[in-house]
Amino acid sequence: MGTRPRPSSSRRAGAGAPGESEAYAGLLARAREAGLLASTGFLLAWDQEVAMPPAGAALRSEQAALLSALVHERRTAPDLGDALAACEADAELMAEGAAAANVRSLRREYDRAVLLPAPLVRETARAGALAVHHWRAAREVDDMTSFTPWLQRNVNLAREAAAALGAPPGGEPYDALLENHEPGMRAAEVDRLFGALRAGLVPLVGALREAAAPGTEWMGIRWPVEAQAAFNRAVAGRMGFDLDAGRLDVSTHPLCVGVGPGDTRLTARYDPARLLGALHGTMHEAGHGLYEQGLPKAERLGQPLARPASTGFHESQARLWENFVGRGRPFCAWMLGELQRRVGSPEVAALDVDAVYRGLNVVRPGPIRVESDEATYNLHVMLRFDLERALLRGDLSAADLAGAWNERMRADLGVTVSTAREGALQDIHWAMGSFGYFPTYTLGNLYAAQLWESLGRALPGMDADLARGEFGGVLNWLRAHVHAHGRRYSPPELCARATGGPLSHEPLLRYLDTKLRAVYRLDT
Amino acid sequence: MGTRPRPSSSRRAGAGAPGESEAYAGLLARAREAGLLASTGFLLAWDQEVAMPPAGAALRSEQAALLSALVHERRTAPDLGDALAACEADAELMAEGAAAANVRSLRREYDRAVLLPAPLVRETARAGALAVHHWRAAREVDDMTSFTPWLQRNVNLAREAAAALGAPPGGEPYDALLENHEPGMRAAEVDRLFGALRAGLVPLVGALREAAAPGTEWMGIRWPVEAQAAFNRAVAGRMGFDLDAGRLDVSTHPLCVGVGPGDTRLTARYDPARLLGALHGTMHEAGHGLYEQGLPKAERLGQPLARPASTGFHESQARLWENFVGRGRPFCAWMLGELQRRVGSPEVAALDVDAVYRGLNVVRPGPIRVESDEATYNLHVMLRFDLERALLRGDLSAADLAGAWNERMRADLGVTVSTAREGALQDIHWAMGSFGYFPTYTLGNLYAAQLWESLGRALPGMDADLARGEFGGVLNWLRAHVHAHGRRYSPPELCARATGGPLSHEPLLRYLDTKLRAVYRLDT
Structure with a gap:
């Protein structure tokens, strides 16, 4: 844990654009914090399936929503945009395959994340955790009708997200969601x-x-x-x-x-x-x-x-x-x-x-x-x-x-x-x-x-x-x-x-x- | 979940000090978010004892440290201090037993929390999670010596915390830590x-x-x-x-x-x-x-x-x-x-x-x-x-x-x-x-x-x-x-x-x- 990203990260770039490598180190530190929060969310999800008592569902939906919001906050922080721009302007950094791949991928993620309003992200996570609970109950009694409103709410939230993200050129709204799972696929x-x-x-x-x-x-x-x-x-x-x-x-x-x-x-x-x-x-x-x-x-x-x-x-x-x-x-x-x-x-x-x-x-x-x-x-x-x-x-x-x-x-x-x-x-x-x-x-x-x-x-x-x-x-x-x-x-x-x-x-x-x-x- | 704190919370107080009840609602919303983060930390702690695989210890110590830091951040936010002051100035609010007890207790917590430097809070959580891991290993082989440096580090961090919190009038540094567990006891x-x-x-x-x-x-x-x-x-x-x-x-x-x-x-x-x-x-x-x-x-x-x-x-x-x-x-x-x-x-x-x-x-x-x-x-x-x-x-x-x-x-x-x-x-x-x-x-x-x-x-x-x-x-x-x-x-x-x-x-x-x-x- 905690290994430095690459030996050259303490290097300082010159002329008018100082600190790009610091910018890269900062970028990775932010990504690490978002990763720690995401990993905590993964544990909550595992626990929900394997250990959580039934009465814990409401709390879990709020914890999951809060963690999603915190991850989103970190993925859309304005100074993250600044750090990305500084990295992209650093030709030496961008000539290194691994660093360039990290920067490019974080850039795509940032550009998409800033399009999603924070309340939508939080509400999507909360609605999802609750809907899972109701889906389970509906399955138990084999009743599609009781699940329908929860499903429609999820669909509506997904439509909102697709609209906010926008379709790629020549694409359709569905593509905006597919991108979450299969980058570049249409x-x-x-x-x-x-x-x-x-x-x-x-x-x-x-x-x-x-x-x-x-x-x-x-x-x-x-x-x-x-x-x-x-x-x-x-x-x-x-x-x-x-x-x-x-x-x-x-x-x-x-x-x-x-x-x-x-x-x-x-x-x-x-x-x-x-x-x-x-x-x-x-x-x-x-x-x-x-x-x-x-x-x-x-x-x-x-x-x-x-x-x-x-x-x-x-x-x-x-x-x-x-x-x-x-x-x-x-x-x-x-x-x-x-x-x-x-x-x-x-x-x-x-x-x-x-x-x-x-x-x-x-x-x-x-x-x-x-x-x-x-x-x-x-x-x-x-x-x-x-x-x-x-x-x-x-x-x-x-x-x-x-x-x-x-x-x-x-x-x-x-x-x-x-x-x-x-x-x-x-x-x-x-x-x-x-x-x-x-x-x-x-x-x-x-x-x-x-x-x-x-x-x-x-x-x-x-x-x-x-x-x-x-x-x-x-x-x-x-x-x-x-x-x-x-x-x-x-x-x-x-x-x-x-x-x-x-x-x-x-x-x-x-x-x-x-x-x-x-x-x-x-x-x- | 999400019940409003009290029916009167939408009331507006007059004369020069507007929005105290909004301040109280804001106070409770902040407490709730800190509570959600703390509850997530409790789940991590349970999992560490009951389910976590041995190789997960390093990640867990970082997750725990981050959650402690986020809770601390929320408990020391400057506008939390403002909200507390606004609540304390609202005589009507402070005349209600339950609200007053919440405000007074959050005030005590805030006044203590702001005395603790954030890096110390994070380091204490991280060191604690790691020391538990080494304590377990030391117990396994019945060897006090291998645990001694980890214990001394915890003692040093606790001494730092006690010094930052300060002893109560007529008290001793130990009292500052006892207060975490038994408020008012000396x-x-x-x-x-x-x-x-x-x-x-x-x-x-x-x-x-x-x-x-x-x-x-x-x-x-x-x-x-x-x-x-x-x-x-x-x-x-x-x-x-x-x-x-x-x-x-x-x-x-x-x-x-x-x-x-x-x-x-x-x-x-x-x-x-x-x-x-x-x-x-x-x-x-x-x-x-x-x-x-x-x-x-x-x-x-x-x-x-x-x-x-x-x-x-x-x-x-x-x-x-x-x-x-x-x-x-x-x-x-x-x-x-x-x-x-x-x-x-x-x-x-x-x-x-x-x-x-x-x-x-x-x-x-x-x-x-x-x-x-x-x-x-x-x-x-x-x-x-x-x-x-x-x-x-x-x-x-x-x-x-x-x-x-x-x-x-x-x-x-x-x-x-x-x-x-x-x-x-x-x-x-x-x-x-x-x-x-x-x-x-x-x-x-x-x-x-x-x-x-x-x-x-x-x-x-x-x-x-x-x-x-x-x-x-x-x-x-x-x-x-x-x-x-x-x-x-x-x-x-x-x-x-x-x-x-x-x-x-x-x-x-x-x-x-x-x-x-x-x-x-x-x-x-």
Whole structure:
């Protein structure tokens, strides 16, 4: 903690513009304070999911709102603008890649933050914390109506924020919110990528629906929760997740919270009636956690260089470990050996790798996004993207959301939604006031597929390693090509540096097509 | 949440001093914001004990320091001084008891806070969080030496703070720190009370040492931790602790953290080899918790009226439930019935109330404060009071502390301390940078004894109620006479209102003398 940003920061620049490096040091000190406040907010959020008693909800919403306001205050302070200008005028400073990246990223953040009125920021945080509380209650009794006013309030606040931020040239209001999660991405570009993906996915899913699905009865083998938790802990540790610098708890919704340096917290949800019920969820969250632990936070807390490149890149790390590793044949081989050692039942002893691998990759359209397979998952995301875009344009009201949702589920996935809990109440995002987040799930899949192709080229022995439970090669490559850079490069730059090209729908389609046709034993 | 402070707050006062009630509303808004920040700090502290991974310590110390600095900033803002002056000039406002009490208490706080330099406040919080980390490590390996520099740094910072605050007229530097915990109390008065108590305690403990002690073998009956935890939870609930607005967890050191309205958290430490190993610790923390839940925090968050009267009064609530209720004969009668129902073993079935009651009240000098009995506990506290006074005067250095401690243990309690862990490393307080806190433990016992006598007069049927496990009468009396008032009255005023007189050593001596002579079957 507290390491100086760079050796040259004590240097004084001359001629008429003194103290630029002091300006940079000041900039980093401010970023660090905002980072400390943000990290405190992350802890509040973790606690809300894992520990907070029910009656603590009102207090929590006020604490969260106050912290948001304090972070916003620091990100919009007038002398922060002065410090930025002084840094930008310092040619020597701006010639250094790391410093320049920090300054540019803080500049973008500042220019956006000053457009948001402080009361709106505070009210958005407060409304979000309260709406989550009411969303939970509404889910409990499966009643969309009681949640509708809270949702509409969040939509209205998001519309206000989008209006205040303004659309980019040639863009739309939605873009202003998408920018929070995927810097530089535009709704039109998401549309293009999703359209191309959809054009390949729909026939693939159709073909699989006609074919005989592999058996999944073995998934219902019982295994006590404690033994599952010990296995999950072992897998996370083996992936490289440092449990002395993190936790793995139980919560209703699996999550990863990167509180700050030395403190990254995962949760999982267990079911003793499902042999691997929590494993892939844990690998997903551990994938997020590895990214958090791989960022240079201890030295650079609060700096853009210590923050993830984008929500999409964050998701790519989770999906890469969950699906590309965790649902791959080599991993299944290692995992089955471990299971047979740990469970010690004849049922598990009788399993073979092929059955496990095929069972883990069954494609079956269903109402719940987080329970869906690698292929149809993306159709869920596209639905949400279109609906939240309509909410933000004002073309759809919160009161009409459930109807639109259910209709689209029928059209896209052939699924009839019978309860709100299995429909529009299933996700927490809009309750939290998070709009423009959903597309990053599929963007994450696209990044993951593209990174996976690069990994395959870079590590010829990867499959053999994974089959032995050796994950260090994959992690080291991700550390070097993604984690270590933080926000140094924009998502398109990072994508190009790590994978050699721009983001495309092709690697994911190639991967799904090859894998799923083989799993279903279809001719390709 | 967010209730307006009082109906008249929109009133405007006339003639040359406009807006006093606005000033009062502003005062309360500031207090609320400081309260929200403080409540966030309380959550960080709870998390540090219960959940934080080891590698998170450095981040936590910075978060804690920043929050302390932000609270201090709010408590010393120049326009807070203006608002206070405007309120004080408003005769109508100051004629209202509740408002006047808030204003006077915030004035005292402000006048003290502005004397403390902000860097000292921040450094004290940071040093405390780090020292706790090193204290824990030193305890682990039982090595006082490695903790000495951290302790000396805390002592030096406390001396700086005492010097900045200044001693009260006729007082000493220690008083400036004691004021943080027991407003209005002075070291000289503590000396007087402790001296009188000691004069009665020492011969009593001597007489008991000569007598045959009741048997305690039954305490070693084994009971699984889960069953103990369920029982403790039931007892806390029966005492009136609202578990929907709180938690009961496991931690190395039992604690109570009143995070804020709707969120009060207790912990306990279990041992399956001790039948009641965690019960009295839980009753102690639940006593603290009932005080926290009884303060009008939801309406008055951050106001003095929603804060405990003093650390001594807080402790009195814990000790009253732990000892006066929990180690009393009526409670033992109810508890034994419950135990016999829950444990269902022949050993427990064979126990009789008299044996349980007498066993729970054995007096046995030992090295550890938190494990000591009701009588010798106070000798532990007196030792710490004298040693921390010497540390703060500069008459004792951290390097010489362990020697002085061990010598005094031999002289006062006839106990030979064989390890640092059982000696000067046993308590967390000095590691946290908390000086002037220890005397409040015995002050708490004195308040508790005095409240207990009043309770006995006010509730003639109390013993019969307690024997039936009916604790509502005791709680309601404490709610009305202590909890509801918050900091409205000074500790001496509150003591006089609740008990009819000033704090005295006599009720505690009377109680201990009567009870222990009966337990030991000595002639009185």
